Amino acid sequence: MLYDELSSLGTYGSLVHDLPLVVAILKEKPWEGFGTYKTENPKVTYTVLSYESSSVPTPYEVYKEKTQLHVILAGEELMALSWREHARSAVWDGEGKATLSGDPIGVIHAKSGHFALFMPGEPHTVGMESSKEHNKVTKVLFSIAD
Secondary structure, three states: OEEEEHHHHHHHOOOOOOHHHHHHHHHHOOOOOOEEEEOOOOOEEEEEEEEEOEOOOOOEEEEOOEEEEEEEEEOEEEEEEEOHHHHHHOOOOOOOEEEEOOOEEEEEEEEOOEEEEEOOOOOEEEEEOOOOOOOEEEEEEEEEEO
């Protein structure tokens, strides 16, 4: 897992092969609204979404062969990371995704202008409120297949 300011995203290109394409998309902001979009590279898709943070934790998600990049455009939320070992006994769906329960080993207070990068095999959950009140979060979620 990696959390940093969005202006630093390009410096992590050696970690994720298709990151230069993601950086270019973020500069162009080609989306016309909420929804899922394909790119010139079939391994890279992205979804523009908005939701209210919640006090109710959601299950952890883990992807077998996909990197998940959460770019916070507006608002803030808590994100949590759990142990990779929980994924070893996961039941994977046809797209290489599993949902798990578990205890957090780290929590991120994700804010506008920042990103969180979750590598394959890293269980994570998002959308938790960062204070005692709900917060509207708008983000771009990139899914990058290995």
